[in-house]
Amino acid sequence: MKIVSGRTGSPHVTSQQFRQMLEGIIGQGSYIITSGENLKPELSSNNLLKIRSGMMAHHGCISCVDIGTYDEVTLTNGSQGMKRIDLIVNRYTRNAETEVENCSWKVIQGKPVASNPAVPAYTSGNLQNGDLVDECPAFEVHYDGINVTEVKSLLSVTDGLSGLSRKLTNTNTNLAKANTVLENRKPIFIDSTSTGSVTFDTTNFLKSGITYAFVVAVNSNLNSGTYAQEITCKLNDVIIGKNGNYYTLTSIFSGKCSKGDRIHITSYKNGGNWSGWGTRCIFIPLS
Structure with missing residues (x-):
């Protein structure tokens, strides 16, 4: 040396x-x-x-x-x-x-x-x-x-070095934009244990200017197989799906929405009591 x-x-x-x-x-x-x-x-x-x-x-x-x-x-x-x-x-x-x-x-x-x-x-x-x-x-x-x-x-x-510094600055800016896009692409999960009916007001959790695809899953059970039930899903008071005629159900509904829309889950049963109820909404950003 x-x-x-x-x-x-x-x-x-x-x-x-x-x-x-x-x-x-x-x-x-x-x-x-x-x-x-x-x-x-x-x-x-x-x-x-x-x-x-x-x-x-x-x-x-x-x-x-x-x-x-x-x-x-x-x-x-x-x-x-x-x-x-x-x-x-x-x-x-x-x-x-x-x-x-x-x-x-x-x-x-x-x-x-x-x-x-x-x-x-x-x-x-x-x-x-x-x-x-x-x-x-x-x-x-x-x-x-x-x-x-x-x-x-x-x-x-x-x-x-000045050009390299400029490229690094641009890279950092692009990474920040990419992180923002990735952050906006994260699915949003909203759960509810309300029994019989539930309303999801998207004003409370969706971001403005973004269109979302949503999936609603409802698990509902009556305490006896001698009774039946029907689950209805509405988007802004417009019916988008129904499922029913059995005492235990897993109901799946889907559609598109944006901030300010309301999703309503309602139920009808011809007797008995609810022995279990759970609802999950998943919102996936599209644009």
């Missing part, structure tokens, strides 16, 4: 160590860092591409086009009646003897074909592992005949 961000009495921080730190912050891949014009490509002609100001990271190595300037990359003419894809890479090199490192643009010319051109191969290395050449694909230049039809940027633009 050795200290990096501290005084030792002599120069000791290496470019590799600095890149290690940046990889931990930005990532180990290849990205355009939000800066300047984000390395925007601009086609001046079929033979010249301008790359506007910006900065990029590749395996922790930072390179840039200075703000207020641009780089010019010379393109090779296309071929009449042929298609081609050229690759523009940010080429990292390190001199094995002097240890001098450098980054520059390089055009790798593809093979012209009649159709379905392929992207040319490049040197895929990793400068952090000591490779002397490490090329990062940045742009594809597509040709149809002698004309450039598309310049495609291959790298994503990082948002930076």
